[in-house]
Amino acid sequence: TQLLEQSPQFLSIQEGENLTVYCNSSSVFSSLQWYRQEPGEGPVLLVTVVTGGEVKKLKRLTFQFGDARKDSSLHITAAQPGDTGLYLCAGPTSGTYKYIFGTGTRLKVLA
Amino acid sequence: NAGVTQTPKFQVLKTGQSMTLQCAQDMNHNSMYWYRQDPGMGLRLIYYSASEGTTDKGEVPNGYNVSRLNKREFSLRLESAAPSQTSVYFCASRLRGAMNTEAFFGQGTRLTVV
Numbered sequence: 001t002q003l004l005e006q007s008p009q010f011l012s013i014q015e016g017e018n019l020t021v022y023c024n025s026s027s028v029f030s031s032l033q034w035y036r037q038e039p040g041e042g043p044v045l046l047v048t049v050v051t052g053g054e055v056k057k058l059k060r061l062t063f064q065f066g067d068a069r070k071d072s073s074l075h076i077t078a079a080q081p082g083d084t085g086l087y088l089c090a091g092p093t094s095g096t097y098k099y100i101f102g103t104g105t106r107l108k109v110l111a
Numbered sequence: 112n113a114g115v116t117q118t119p120k121f122q123v124l125k126t127g128q129s130m131t132l133q134c135a136q137d138m139n140h141n142s143m144y145w146y147r148q149d150p151g152m153g154l155r156l157i158y159y160s161a162s163e164g165t166t167d168k169g170e171v172p173n174g175y176n177v178s179r180l181n182k183r184e185f186s187l188r189l190e191s192a193a194p195s196q197t198s199v200y201f202c203a204s205r206l207r208g209a210m211n212t213e214a215f216f217g218q219g220t221r222l223t224v225v
Contacts (some may be wrong), residue, residue, distance in 0.1 A: 006153070033209045042115075042201050044152070044214025050211060059196075088153055090214070096206055097142050097161055098169060099214065104153035 002027040002093050004102035012108045013079055021074045021105045023089035030092060032072045033099075034063055037086040043101075054082045112215035114135050119203050124192040124224045131204040132187040132220050134202030141207035144169075145177060147198040156199060160185055161207060166175070192224045 023032065023035045031050045035043035047056050049065035049072060056063045058084075062075040076083055089102040115136045124130055136143065141162050146154035146169075156169030160179040165197075174196060176188045189196060199221050205214045 004153075009151075022162070033211070033214075035214075042203070042219060043214075044216075047209045049212075079193060091155075094119040097205070098156060098159045098167065099144070099205075100156055100170060101146070101154040104151070 001027075001050050002091075002100060004089055004100060006087075006089060006102040006105050007101065009024050009106075010106050012110065015080055015109055019076050019079060019107070020074075020099060021087055021107070022071065023073070024071045025091075026070065027094070027101045028069050030069070031053050032069075032089055034072070034074055035090060035101075036089045037088060040047050042047060043088055045088075076107075078093060080106075081109045081111050083107060115146045115202055115204055115215050115217040116139065116219050117200075119220060120218065121152075121221050122223070124189075124222065126193060126224060128189050129188065130192065132191075132200055132222075133184070134217060135185065135206040136202075136215070137183065138204060138206070139182070140204035140215075141182070141217065142205045143179065144173075144203040144205075145185070146201045147171065147186045147196075148201060148219075149198050156188065159201075163189050187223075194220065195222045197224045198222060212221075 033048045037043040052067045052069045054065045060077045087105045118133045158177040202217045203214045206212045210214040
């Protein structure tokens with residue numbers, strides 16, 4: 001069974017601080033996606049990483065896919081209150097379009 | 112653009128009652144999904160449908176049935192609701208054909224079983 005574990009589970013930081021969120025698995029994924037979810041809403045896609053070692057940037061957010069395609073990280077530089085939300089990684093189980101989600105990291109950025 | 116529409120938005124059931132959660136998408140997507148999200152947690156896949164007429168179990172299928180009647184609609188049925196099924200249910204769809212397409216989600220159905 002493929003699983004995606006995220007850490008930390010909760011993170012509360014001050015505005016302007018940097019942070020990194022991790023998504024780990026013992027299995028290889030062909031790609032991983034990162035979503036952000038706000039209260040009362042469904043998740044919204046931030047980025048998809050496909051190639052081992054790939055780095056993608058989205059303004060202050062930097063996403064990296066591990067060389068072995070078993071893990072990914074999300075780094076936020078100079079966090080802002082608008083970054084507050086639940087961050088989820090997701091990936092397709094082997095050879096299928098069945099996407100599973102990680103356990104989630106709940107981020108709160110204090111002004 | 113409606114996207115993915117779920118009904119109802121809220122529902123309270125008594126233990127043992129049955130109900131069907133409805134989901135429809137207007138983006139001509141092939142794949143549709145049902146997830147549940149418990150407080151402070153990630154999403155767990157209940158059932159998945161690759162195309163009209165096909166369904167497959169996800170991570171937590173017990174206690175649920177699904178029906179993909181046509182390309183637009185994917186319904187989730189609870190035959191005999193249990194308190195452990197209290198959760199927020201999300202329907203999602205994505206275009207199949209590439210492995211990396213974006214999933215679009217509905218607003219969720221908040222279900223409480225008492």
